[in-house]
Amino acid sequence: MELARYGQPFSFRIPMPIFGEGNLAAAADWTPQTGEVKLSRDGQAVVDIEQLPTAVPGAGSLLWDFQLSATEMEAAEIVVQIRADGLADQVYRLLTFGHPSAALGFDLAEQTPTAELASGSIAAVVAGLADQWATDPAVDGYSIVDTLRVIAATTAGLLSGSQTDEEVFYGLDGVTPRVTVTTDIAGNRLAVTYH
Numbered sequence: 001m002e003l004a005r006y007g008q009p010f011s012f013r014i015p016m017p018i019f020g021e022g023n024l025a026a027a028a029d030w031t032p033q034t035g036e037v038k039l040s041r042d043g044q045a046v047v048d049i050e051q052l053p054t055a056v057p058g059a060g061s062l063l064w065d066f067q068l069s070a071t072e073m074e075a076a077e078i079v080v081q082i083r084a085d086g087l088a089d090q091v092y093r094l095l096t097f098g099h100p101s102a103a104l105g106f107d108l109a110e111q112t113p114t115a116e117l118a119s120g121s122i123a124a125v126v127a128g129l130a131d132q133w134a135t136d137p138a139v140d141g142y143s144i145v146d147t148l149r150v151i152a153a154t155t156a157g158l159l160s161g162s163q164t165d166e167e168v169f170y171g172l173d174g175v176t177p178r179v180t181v182t183t184d185i186a187g188n189r190l191a192v193t194y195h
Contacts, residue, residue: 002092006099007074013056013063017088024062025087027055036084039068041075049080066092076103142194150194153178163187 004010016025032053038046050072056063066080073096082090097104133144142150153169157178161167169179182191 004094006096006102010068015062019088040079
């Protein structure tokens with residue numbers, strides 16, 4: 001699949017496999033005929049392509065050049081099918097951009113996005129994410145906010161009872177206990193309690 005500008009002439013080059021051989025067709029292997037190369041626009045009935053493909057010149061070339069007209073490119077999706085004697089069937093799919101009727105209505109070549117969120121919408125999205133992060137059980141039944149509190153306490157918070165059978169990790173405020181770890185004499189964790 002490839003992206004192309006809606007309503008603008010477009011060309012692409014592809015190899016054409018020879019049926020059952022595993023080799024690719026050179027100019028001597030195929031002379032395109034009317035009816036062998038068709039296209040469908042937006043799922044409509046297939047029709048003959050306006051211009052038959054040509055072999056890309058050059059010694060040893062195994063590429064074929066397909067030229068689609070501006071009219072053929074007036075669709076959200078263009079599918080080119082090749083069904084010719086001696087060749088493996090091929091399908092080539094294009095999606096268009098840069099027009100309201102294109103698959104992607106915006107223009108990929110523009111430097112700035114064409115859609116903006118209103119400031120109220122941005123605030124609503126942020127508030128919604130904050131609520132979700134504070135309440136949804138995302139990590140082993142704990143919310144993202146609770147998980148971050150535990151991570152902060154165990155990596156940057158105060159610790160009491162270090163190298164005893166019970167260690168308590170405090171939140172970044174230095175007062176709120178967030179994690180209590182019970183250990184054996186070798187320091188292996190026997191139990192972990194999250195507050």
